[in-house]
Amino acid sequence: MAVKRNRQPDMHPSSFSSRFHTDSMYFPQETVQWSFVRSLLHLLWIGQNLCKQQVGVAECLCREVTDITQGKARLVLKSRENTENMQKINPFIERSLISFSVQFCEVSYGTLCIAPDDERSTIPAMPFVAAQLLAQVCSWLLYTFEQAIFLQGQCQRLDSQLCGSLTKREREVLTLMCLGYTQHCIAEKLSISPTTVGKHRQHIYEQLGVHCERDALFAAYQSGIFSILDFIETETMCQK
Structure with missing residues (x-):
């Protein structure tokens, strides 16, 4: 499955997103619970x-959290916070009743x-449960931002283009x-010889315009010529 990777930010909501926030068919009776669900979806x-x-993704997330929870x-x-911002935030922190660690696995x-x-x-x-869920969503988003920024940075340094299929x-x-x-x-996995695998790898490098495996992986990701999810769902890693 080819994957289209759009590098340009598009902050315009889809037609469904617009209806979802205003159409009564989605939320016939506004409740505190539904309001929170809408905030998380946003x-x-x-x-x-x-x-x-x-640039500025973490700061934007912080602002959105404050906005959707109405402070x-x-x-x-x-x-992340500079001295001026911390002076503004400290009073809020000091009077807060509960706090949750925003953590993904071992990364806080x-x-x-x-x-x-x-x-x-x-x-x-x-x-309590709503705040806990919000903290979990924030941790997933921050982890995703970190991975996305790293991959984009690695891909941008490549001077490669797909030369053929x-x-x-x-x-x-x-x-x-x-x-x-x-x-x-x-x-072993494909029931072919290591020599044949080597030939395939060399042709892959040539088609992607790179010279090593590391660059080939980033170039393949950047070009969106396949989705690793197509394969990983049914695969069991063999011994390396």
Whole structure:
């Protein structure tokens, strides 16, 4: 499956997105729960567009979190805030009732702080589960931004272009390369000789206009000539 990778940010909502926010058929009765769901959907939509950018994505996410929660929550990232911003945020942090670590696996990005309710200062302004879910969504988005920025940076340094199409077998070899298989393992998996695998790899390099495996993988990703998801769903990694 070919994958179209759009490098230009498109912040215009789709027709469905516009209807979704205004059409009563989607939310016939507005409730606190549905309002929160809409806020998360908006955040995820914004996140998709931010993945196409390389500058200011974390700061934009912080602003969106504040906006969609109407100031009830603040996303505070580690080592991201300058002195002036921290002076503005500190009072909010100090009066917050609960906070959640914004973390993806072992990587900690910061903290989501929840303010007290305006009318009842002893309880948080957001339900515990909703705040916890928001923290999880933020962690996934930040991890995705990090990966997207890294890949875009690596792809941009390449001076390559697709010189021709790849055969079905070459696409299989390329996919296994992306999955981390060695040449011997690829040969075993496809029931061909290592020498044949080597020839396929060389032709892949020529078609992508690169000279090594690392650049071939980034060039293949950049060109969108295949989706690794087509293959990874049913594959079990063999011994490397």
